[in-house]
Amino acid sequence: MKKTTAENYRQRVIRVIEYIHDHLDDDLNINLLADVAFMSPYHFHRIYREMARETLNATIRRLRLQRAAVELISSTKPIVRIATSATYGSPEAFTRAFTYQFGESPTDYRNARRSDSGRVNEPFVAMLPTEREEYRDMYNVEIVDFKPINLIGYSHQGDYMEIGRTFEKLFVYASSHNLLSDQTRSIGLYFDDPKTVEQNKLRAFAAISVADQVDLPDGGDVPESNQIPGGTCVSLLFKGSYAELEKPYDWLFGQWLPQSGYEAADFPPFEEYLNDPKDTQPSELLTRINCFVSNG
Secondary structure, eight states: HHHHHHHHHHHHHHHHHHHHTTTTTTTTOHHHHHHHTSSSSHHHHHHHHHHHHOOOOHHHHHHHHHHHHHHHHOOOHHHHHHHHTTTTTSSHHHHHHHHHHSOOOOHHHHHHHHOOOOEEEEEEEOOSSSSOOSSOOOEEEEEEEEEEEEEEEEEEESSSGGGHHHHHHHHHHHHHTTTOTOOOEEEEEEEEETTTOOOOEEEEEEEEEEEESSSOOSSOOEEEEEOOOOOEEEEEEEEGGGGGGGGHHHHIIIIGGGGGGGEEEEOOOOEEOOOOOTTSGGGGGGGEEEEEEEEE
């Protein structure tokens, strides 16, 4: 275990939490907070989620509600103003969220805890969990020199479990234009963390490998061209159903990477599918998860 590397990642996540504390009224988007952490936005949300044990959105929502609780106790601001400050569009939405987190409505919370002096009776502290996440499954990771691959494919938005239909569309096109061979590789690029980003906003790219020079006819639903660059890559082979792929992702970004001495590069993780789900049992499916890295 490379303790200094893991501690470096931990300090970056703490820096993000401190930044959130200091900028609760700002637009705290993933790209901004990834910059604060000096990490690629493609990987930061996964690393943050595994180290903080909650998503970025959950942290931001929790800290804004904690600030609202302080304001309820220490000020006479109307609840509607406190709700607006916490970025809720209506007092009703604020009341639902506050009640869910604190177990009582904002009005009841204020009445029960506000002292005559206006002093806040309950401190609120945000910190990283002291105990480490325990992962039941471990995986073998290889460090490989990945060669560049030219791709064609279609963008996919929505549930990652529905990307199969995009691949079906791609294979129909490729078959009808004689673009498939024994050397064709099936690859998916995944730009978002499905546990952080709303399902209908998830972005991916369903692709197959092609030769260096391939001419696609004009007109119709022509695939987009893309490329995976070469470089140092960590590669994890997973055997099992596609529905279980988040388990190796969580382990890779939550345990292996922070202890590895490597830094995730600014390129999305991508998967290569090594057998065909049409004639393979789900438990026998082979998926290679890849992530470009550099020395930390």
